[in-house]
Amino acid sequence: MTKPKQPKVKHTSSFKKPPANAGFWQVFWYNFTAWSVRHKFWQRLAIGLTVLAVLFFGGMYGIAQWYINKHKNEPLTIGATFIPDYARYLQVDPQETLDAMINDLGIKHFRLVSYWKNIEPKEGQYDFSELDWQMDMVEKAGGKVSLAIGLRQPRWPECHGPEWAMIKSKPEWKEDLLDYMDLTINRYKDSPALESYQLENEYFLDVFGQCPDHSRDRLVEEFNFVKSKDPNHPIIVSRSNNATVSWPINQPRADIVAASIYKRVWDKTITKRYFEYPIPAWFYGFLAGATELTTSRNTFIHELQTEAWLPENRSMRTESIDELYKTMNPEKLSKRIQYAKDTGMKRFDLWGVEWWFQLKKSRQTPEIWNTAKQEIQKINQQ
Numbered sequence: 001m002t003k004p005k006q007p008k009v010k011h012t013s014s015f016k017k018p019p020a021n022a023g024f025w026q027v028f029w030y031n032f033t034a035w036s037v038r039h040k041f042w043q044r045l046a047i048g049l050t051v052l053a054v055l056f057f058g059g060m061y062g063i064a065q066w067y068i069n070k071h072k073n074e075p076l077t078i079g080a081t082f083i084p085d086y087a088r089y090l091q092v093d094p095q096e097t098l099d100a101m102i103n104d105l106g107i108k109h110f111r112l113v114s115y116w117k118n119i120e121p122k123e124g125q126y127d128f129s130e131l132d133w134q135m136d137m138v139e140k141a142g143g144k145v146s147l148a149i150g151l152r153q154p155r156w157p158e159c160h161g162p163e164w165a166m167i168k169s170k171p172e173w174k175e176d177l178l179d180y181m182d183l184t185i186n187r188y189k190d191s192p193a194l195e196s197y198q199l200e201n202e203y204f205l206d207v208f209g210q211c212p213d214h215s216r217d218r219l220v221e222e223f224n225f226v227k228s229k230d231p232n233h234p235i236i237v238s239r240s241n242n243a244t245v246s247w248p249i250n251q252p253r254a255d256i257v258a259a260s261i262y263k264r265v266w267d268k269t270i271t272k273r274y275f276e277y278p279i280p281a282w283f284y285g286f287l288a289g290a291t292e293l294t295t296s297r298n299t300f301i302h303e304l305q306t307e308a309w310l311p312e313n314r315s316m317r318t319e320s321i322d323e324l325y326k327t328m329n330p331e332k333l334s335k336r337i338q339y340a341k342d343t344g345m346k347r348f349d350l351w352g353v354e355w356w357f358q359l360k361k362s363r364q365t366p367e368i369w370n371t372a373k374q375e376i377q378k379i380n381q382q
Contacts, residue, residue, distance in 0.1 A: 064282040067289030068344030077347040078379045079109030090358040097357045108143040113153045114184050115160040123164050139193035150200040158209025189230040198236040223252035258302035264327045265309045281342035300347035307352020330371040337375050
């Protein structure tokens with residue numbers, strides 16, 4: 001004789017339904033647990049990750065909007081980097097280029113460089129003449145200078161040490177480097193044009209450039225050295241760009257934080273084509289806002305990409321205009337400047353103005369120069 005089949009009983013959870021007067025969190029937990037029982041693990045995981053992503057990016061966006069609104073009524077300042085070596089590479093006269101930047105474009109804020117290899121080409125023999133005329137020209141125009149100092153400064157190969165020093169051991173060239181920095185600081189610290197120092201451009205970006213050392217100890221030592229020689233001018237330390245994550249909370253604690261923005265580049269590693277970073281402007285507002293919340297330091301854009309970025313082994317000096325315009329043209333320039341404004345940061349330095357001048361002067365293509373002039377005039381008139 002077989003046993004009669006038992007009726008199927010639906011699974012019931014071991015948790016009890018909350019009473020009618022239950023609080024919000026009791027009801028929430030009951031509903032969440034009941035939902036979890038009814039769904040598979042992967043469904044729960046996907047939704048959980050989605051919720052975390054929404055909270056994470058929502059928090060970033062909220063910090064960005066806080067920063068943008070906090071600083072929205074502050075005046076906007078536009079400047080530019082100027083490098084005589086780059087002007088010479090483009091076969092335009094450096095003094096004529098800087099004069100045009102000041103008197104035609106109306107730029108009054110500059111990041112100038114003090115390449116060690118140019119100032120001390122032979123050990124113990126110093127030549128400040130080129131940096132002298134740049135400082136004098138900006139000073140006469142009533143402008144201001146952020147002076148780059150140290151081994152790593154803007155433009156390839158990033159580190160600009162003289163050959164005689166770089167063949168020495170690290171302890172030896174470090175001492176030589178500090179000697180050159182000492183003389184540079186003492187020469188310009190009393191200049192009315194000097195506004196700040198920028199120490200070691202994007203120091204931790206070890207994936208780009210040809211540099212012998214990226215140790216934090218050296219950067220801290222140099223920071224303290226500059227402070228001891230000139231405590232009256234702030235020191236800017238620049239964070240790395242999109243390629244290397246960095247957060248300016250460790251030593252040295254910069255007086256001002258600098259960020260670079262490159263939007264459209266040639267991807268030499270994967271796609272072998274032009275690539276535009278899909279990063280919204282508010283992301284940089286978040287970086288500036290989070291930096292201010294965690295360090296009480298302000299952030300500005302020290303390199304806003306406003307020049308073309310070509311594939312390797314192509315020349316900015318001779319490449320066709322059509323190819324150059326694939327990454328930077330008059331329309332893209334206006335959009336890039338608006339992008340910088342949308343970050344909420346109130347100062348940005350343009351990158352590649354020497355190239356605009358070469359297009360205008362040597363290649364009879366003044367459109368980018370003229371567009372920039374209009375954009376700069378709008379900002380200066382605000």
